[in-house]
Amino acid sequence: MAxxxxxxxxxxQRQPEKRDAAERRGDWGEVYRAYAAEAAQQQASRCSQCGVPFCQVHCPLNNNIPDWLKLTAEGRLEEAYEVASATNTFPEICGRVCPQDRLCEGNCVIEKGFESVTIGAVEKFxxxxxxxxGWVKPPAAVRERAESIGIIGAGPAGLAAAERLRTLGYQVTVYDRHDRAGGLMIYGIPNFKLEKDVVLRRAAQFEQGGIAFRLNVAVGRDVTLGELRQRHDALLVATGVYKARDIACPGAGLPGVVAALDYxxxxxxxGLGDAVPEFDSGALDARGRHVVVVGGGDTAMDCVRTAVRQGAASVTCLYRRDKANMPGSMREVKNAEEEGVRFEWLAAPEAFTGTDRVEAVRAQRMHLGLPDATGRQQVEPIPGAHFTLEADLVIKALGFDPEDLPALFNEPxxxxxxxxxxxxxxRTMMTALPGVFAAGDIVRGASLVVWGIRDxxxxxxQMHLYLQARAEAPAMAAE
Structure with a gap:
């Protein structure tokens, strides 16, 4: 119906109703309320159904966005879900945490002049x-296969692979060193962006579909990689990247200077109800503190907005570039500004000062110079432009690097x-070890949930093709 x-x-353009900033500061609920069905249909109908769907082109999963927007506009929601879930293992998660302003919505052809279609909100709806x-079903195998597959890491990449492989009939076991499946979707992303039940219900459903989870199991500590290779016909390493980047400046080791992921x-x-001694002692609790977060990505935005909800006395984000050059989502920056976060643009930490613990951040004003080889403007200090920020909790949100997996797994x-x-x-996504594949951030580097799902x-x-080829090899040799 054109x-x-x-x-x-x-x-x-109408986003779902946004909760008032004062209300948001006092709880951990999501920022936007749910669409009413009529509003979702109306917003979906704004799609131009363009011949070259740049929203789809710029989606890492190449989601069939125009198709499920049209189905939503026509009220055919079950079909819309079938189309959305055909290319995306976790559409309910991507609708919440994807930076749509940089991906699908940011490349919508009606963005210039008419504002983009609210793709993320419709996907969530x-x-x-x-x-x-009750339209969402556990993964179901058309026919069972004898081959066993082990997956190390229960984050987006590992779970997406597990679901695909289980649907193909493989016997899948997921290992994770944490006590819940979900990886950083559970432990790294705050509730106001992604409520934990949204992730946990998927993990529970995967178990119903026959995927086995072995939690609190660390490879290299509780089991060796060699043992897993003997136990399974193929392995996937999808551990993500957890090693925090540090700041090389005086005072970085003072108590009160903490890594973003620890925080x-x-x-x-x-929030999940666990006993957390580091939080209860106050070491990782922002209540009553003057908080400074160093960094400008989505993790930094998660930290500043978490500190606001914990009742910090003040929250400041220190970023060495300007607002236009922030790597994080502009929507997240706007939400943080509404919630009372102060931003110090073009400023970098020079030292953390204090005696027994951090008391202040001495910072240096910066300016953007000439572009480097990548085309990005270089950051240069302004001589003599120093200032000091009061801080008794400093959070380093400078990104993540891979852990030393060969040493961690004792597999050189x-x-x-x-x-x-x-x-x-x-081409094959296989590592140097035959039958051992890798995907997600541990291959790509720190990235988005949606890229983890794609990988x-x-x-x-690729694992399916590998196991098929291996199964066919003896028959071909006998001919």
């Missing part, structure tokens, strides 16, 4: 409705790149 589409010429109506994990565990044959990520054949699905396809 008359239902191309409504951007008469309907304005479709999948939340699907869960309510976020403590907060999320507390596991080759790595000069960045420490696992080296793979990018996990791609790895599952």
């Amino acid at each position: 008359e239902k589409m191309l409504q951007f010429v008469r309907l304005q 479709i999948t939340d409705t699907a869960w309510e109506k 976020l994990i403590a907060s999320n565990r507390k 044959a596991l080759a790595v790149t000069r960045w420490g990520t696992l080296k793979v054949d990018h 996990g699905r791609d790895a599952a396809e």
Whole structure:
């Protein structure tokens, strides 16, 4: 029904109702309320159904966005969910945490002049409705296969691969060193962006579909990589990257200067009801503190907004570039500003000062100079432009690097790149060890949930091809 589409010429963009900033500061609920069905249909009808769907082109999963927008506009929500879930293992998660302003919505062809279609909010509406109506089913194998597959890491890449492989009939076991499946979706992303039940219900459903989880199992400590290779016909390493980048400046080792992931994990565990001594002691609790977060990515935004909800006395984000050059989502920056976070643009830490613990951050004003070889402007200090920020909790949110997996797994044959990520054949996604594949951030470097899902699905396809070829080899040799 073509008359239902191309409504951007008469309907304005309307996001779901946004909760007031004062209300948001006092709880951990999500920022936006749910769409009413009529509003979701109207917003979906704004899609222009363009011949070259740049929203789909710029989606890492190549989601069939125009198709499920049209189905939503027509009220065919179950079909819309089927289309959305055909290319995306976790559409309900991507609808919440993807930086749509940089991906699909940022490349919508009606963005210039009419504002983009609210793709993320409609995706969330479709999948939340699907869960309510019982349309979301556990992965079901068409026929069972004898081959066993082990997956190390229960984050987006590992779980996406597990779902694909289980659907193909393989016997899949997922190992993770944490006590819940989900990786950073559980422990790294705060509730106001992604409520934990959204992740946990998927993990529970995967168990119903026959995927086995072995939690609190660390490879190299509780089991060796060699043992897993003997136990399974193929392995996938999808551990993510957890090693925090540090700041090389005086005072970086003072008590009260903490890594972003330590801070976020403590907060999320507390919200899940776990005993968290580091939080209870006050070491990782921002209540009553003057908090300075160093960094400008999405992790930094998670930290500043978490500190606000914990009741910090003040929260400041220190970033060495300007607002236009922030790597994080502009929506997250806007939300943080609304919630009372102060931003110090073009400023970098020079030293952390204090006696027994951090008391202040001495910072240096910066300016953007000429572009470097990558085309990005270089950051240069302004001589004599120093200032001091009061701080009794400093959070370092400068990104993440891979852990030393060959040492951690006690497997020196596991080759790595000069960045420490696992080296793979990018055609087959196999590592230097036969039958051992790798996917997600441990190959790509720290990235988005949606890229983890894409990599996990791609790895599952390559593992399937590998196991098929191995099964056919004896028959071909006998001919």
